[in-house]
Amino acid sequence: xxxxxxxxxxxxxxxxxxxxxxxxxxxxxxxxxxxxxxxxxxxxxxxxxxxxxxxxxxxxxxxxxxxxxxxxxxxxxxxxxxxxxxxxxxxxxxxxxxxxxxxxxxxxxxxxxxxxxxxxxxxxxxxxxxxxxxxxxxxxxxxxxxxxxxxxxxxxxxxxxxxxxxxxxxxxxxxxxxxxxxxxxxxxxxxxxxxxxxxxxxxxxxxxxxxxxxxxxxxxxxxxxxxxxxxxxxxxxxxxxxxxxxxxxxxxxxxxxxxxxxxxxxxxxxxxxxxxxxxxxxxxxxxxxxxxxxxxxxxxxxxxxxxxxxxxxxxxxxxxxxxxxxxxxxxxxxxxxxxxxxxxxxxxxxxxxxxxxxxxxxxxxxxxxxxxxxxxxxxxxxxxxxxxxxxxxxxxxxxxxxxxxxxxxxxxxxxx
Amino acid sequence: xxxxxxxxxxxxxxxxxxxxxxxxxxxxxxxxxxxxxxxxxxxxxxxxxxxxxxxxxxxxxxxxxxxxxxxxxxxxxxxxxxxxxxxxxxxxxxxxxxxxxxxxxxxxxxxxxxxxxxxxxxxxxxxxxxxxxxxxxxxxxxxxxxxxxxxxxxxxxxxxxxxxxxxxxxxxxxxxxxxxxxxxxxxxxxxxxxxxxxxxxxxxxxxxxxxxxxxxxxxxxxxxxxxxxxxxxxxxxxxxxxxxxxxxxxxxxxxxxxxxxxxxxxxxxxxxxxxxxxxxxxxxxxxxxxxxxxxxxxxxxxxxxx
Numbered sequence: 001x002x003x004x005x006x007x008x009x010x011x012x013x014x015x016x017x018x019x020x021x022x023x024x025x026x027x028x029x030x031x032x033x034x035x036x037x038x039x040x041x042x043x044x045x046x047x048x049x050x051x052x053x054x055x056x057x058x059x060x061x062x063x064x065x066x067x068x069x070x071x072x073x074x075x076x077x078x079x080x081x082x083x084x085x086x087x088x089x090x091x092x093x094x095x096x097x098x099x100x101x102x103x104x105x106x107x108x109x110x111x112x113x114x115x116x117x118x119x120x121x122x123x124x125x126x127x128x129x130x131x132x133x134x135x136x137x138x139x140x141x142x143x144x145x146x147x148x149x150x151x152x153x154x155x156x157x158x159x160x161x162x163x164x165x166x167x168x169x170x171x172x173x174x175x176x177x178x179x180x181x182x183x184x185x186x187x188x189x190x191x192x193x194x195x196x197x198x199x200x201x202x203x204x205x206x207x208x209x210x211x212x213x214x215x216x217x218x219x220x221x222x223x224x225x226x227x228x229x230x231x232x233x234x235x236x237x238x239x240x241x242x243x244x245x246x247x248x249x250x251x252x253x254x255x256x257x258x259x260x261x262x263x264x265x266x267x268x269x270x271x272x273x274x275x276x277x278x279x280x281x282x283x284x285x286x287x288x289x290x291x292x293x294x295x296x297x298x299x300x301x302x303x304x305x306x307x308x309x310x311x312x313x314x315x316x317x318x319x320x321x322x323x324x325x326x327x328x329x330x331x332x333x334x335x336x337x338x339x340x341x342x343x344x345x346x347x348x349x350x351x352x353x354x355x356x357x358x359x360x361x362x363x364x365x366x367x368x369x370x371x372x373x374x375x376x377x378x379x380x381x382x383x384x385x386x387x388x389x390x391x392x393x394x395x396x397x398x399x400x401x402x403x404x405x406x407x408x409x410x411x412x413x414x415x416x
Numbered sequence: 417x418x419x420x421x422x423x424x425x426x427x428x429x430x431x432x433x434x435x436x437x438x439x440x441x442x443x444x445x446x447x448x449x450x451x452x453x454x455x456x457x458x459x460x461x462x463x464x465x466x467x468x469x470x471x472x473x474x475x476x477x478x479x480x481x482x483x484x485x486x487x488x489x490x491x492x493x494x495x496x497x498x499x500x501x502x503x504x505x506x507x508x509x510x511x512x513x514x515x516x517x518x519x520x521x522x523x524x525x526x527x528x529x530x531x532x533x534x535x536x537x538x539x540x541x542x543x544x545x546x547x548x549x550x551x552x553x554x555x556x557x558x559x560x561x562x563x564x565x566x567x568x569x570x571x572x573x574x575x576x577x578x579x580x581x582x583x584x585x586x587x588x589x590x591x592x593x594x595x596x597x598x599x600x601x602x603x604x605x606x607x608x609x610x611x612x613x614x615x616x617x618x619x620x621x622x623x624x625x626x627x628x629x630x631x632x633x634x635x636x637x638x639x640x641x642x643x644x645x646x647x648x649x650x651x652x653x654x655x656x657x658x659x660x661x662x663x664x665x666x667x668x669x670x671x672x673x674x675x676x677x678x679x680x681x682x683x684x685x686x687x688x689x690x691x692x693x694x695x696x697x698x699x700x701x702x703x704x705x706x707x708x709x710x711x712x713x714x715x716x717x718x719x720x721x722x
């Protein structure tokens with residue numbers, strides 16, 4: 001009896017395996033575990049309906065572990081067919097090591113502007129190795145009900161920004177700003193690189209820094225730290241131990257009025273918050289100044305060079321580059337703005353607000369991402385630490401900037 | 417002429433599974449890592465032998481050595497807190513548990529041991545919530561007894577974060593010294609205790625003069641286990657503070673420093689060669705510590721045969 005069952009089981013496994021053998025299964029490596037439902041319910045079924053014979057599995061890992069896990073998997077040859085690409089050097093290094101295939105010849109690459117592709121190209125632009133998916137925009141999300149109750153209007157200049165914060169603090173009902181320094185990265189990403197572009201004039205300052213014409217100790221690079229140092233007084237009690245999820249919850253529970261944000265928060269906040277939300281771009285020095293926003297090319301998807309299913313994977317990648325995917329993705333994940341040249345209609349009002357800044361402000365990307373985080377010490381990680389220190393008051397803006405400059409100059413020739 | 421001794425194959429056969437598994441999973445990777453610490457990439461990206469150059473960078477270049485000494489000092493403090501808090505409390509708990517008049521001893525024993533079997537992830541998460549200035553019960557409890565002023569966001573302050581984490585780890589692992597000492601205390605023969613009572617040594621002086629000398633070897637073993645465990649620690653810091661071991665690297669220990677270097681973090685790419693050098697240094701530190709214990713302390717401990 002036992003043997004019969006065993007043979008039956010074995011036979012069914014073999015038969016099942018044979019039945020599936022005609023289908024190619026593509027596995028996607030990603031750090032976006034928040035998006036699992038959207039991929040499984042919306043994106044993958046749409047693709048599979050058009051492409052019978054190709055099955056797609058979305059297999060994300062935790063954001064903080066993604067890079068380390070992916071590098072190990074690629075080295076061991078156990079990574080999935082499709083690799084979600086971090087921008088700039090992390091992916092460039094994978095390409096240089098031969099883990100990512102060159103996708104320059106992919107038909108749908110024509111749908112992207114050079115700026116959109118810049119984050120996933122070799123330094124000379126000769127090869128593009130990931131299909132751009134989306135960018136994220138930085139700004140501030142605010143509790144519109146709280147603003148209405150306190151009679152506040154949306155700040156546009158730095159002066160108005162602090163006046164609003166002071167008013168919220170004086171009223172006492174709300175914590176003026178929801179941010180903590182426990183996880184460090186918010187201080188750099190939603191702090192320094194959020195408000196910074198207005199001081200260093202976006203691309204102008206960022207490129208000058210890469211060329212070595214400006215230094216991190218120049219006033220326009222120290223000023224954002226000086227602003228962060230002022231934020232301390234407007235954060236909640238015990239912000240030193242406040243984590244990123246703590247900040248999200250403080251805001252969505254209606255206990256904080258302003259949240260220094262990235263647009264990726266939109267879909268989460270829409271489901272969590274019960275009040276009306278609005279958004280404003282980082283305030284400028286004086287009314288009428290050109291505004292600069294961080295419109296950061298954040299996510300793309302590439303092909304594992306060792307994938308045995310390269311042909312099917314290219315079919316998928318071509319589809320990712322299509323306007324159809326762009327519309328689906330941008331609407332399924334409001335806050336991840338399509339990089340496709342074809343304009344995408346979005347339904348979400350908060351996402352529309354964020355994307356409208358592209359029209360009136362100059363776009364730039366995070367200052368530390370391209371080239372400057374190649375060496376040791378790593379400028380991006382140092383910026384996390386420095387921004388958190390400045391907000392906690394453990395380091396002065398000048399000292400923090402000097403430390404970053406010294407670290408950068410220690411390995412980056414144009415800054416020496 | 418004595419007959420030649422037969423070859424005792426069965427010894428090799430019985431040892432083989434353990435030796436094979438241990439070699440494959442521990443010895444070979446260990447030597448692989450040590451060998452890798454002597455390698456680095458040349459300009460063309462090829463793996464080349466560089467001798468002790470990685471170690472020269474680790475100890476000579478201020479960028480690396482500052483981080484390394486910071487991690488080592490933090491690790492030493494982490495260990496010191498364990499030795500000063502965990503082990504004395506463990507001994508005290510075992511002494512209390514072994515008094516025959518204590519009721520519900522089995523319950524206390526189990527309750528105190530349970531955190532040891534919990535995952536670091538759960539322990540880190542639970543304590544982060546307890547101590548959270550926003551949702552935690554710690555501020556509320558202190559407020560209830562009028563000591564609200566004593567509360568600070570401990571995990572977010574440079575001066576307290578590492579000590580707080582060490583105490584959380586003590587809370588989790590105090591069950592292990594307790595169990596080992598408890599077992600040692602139970603193994604003391606009744607005759608010895610009765611003899612001491614005949615001589616009028618009871619109560620505390622009986623503990624200090626009779627029991628403590630008899631459990632010293634167990635305390636030695638616990639110390640060395642604590643030492644090895646602490647210098648290999650990583651999980652709790654990673655779970656509670658992340659790989660950057662904030663605030664401002666004040667909770668960075670060798671394990672988190674190794675993780676960041678070896679596997680990379682965010683935009684920082686992993687460097688397996690420097691990572692291996694750090695792993696090699698950790699191995700050396702632990703080896704020296706264990707040798708000091710084995711040759712300096714254990715050989716001098718007096719053992720009693722009953």
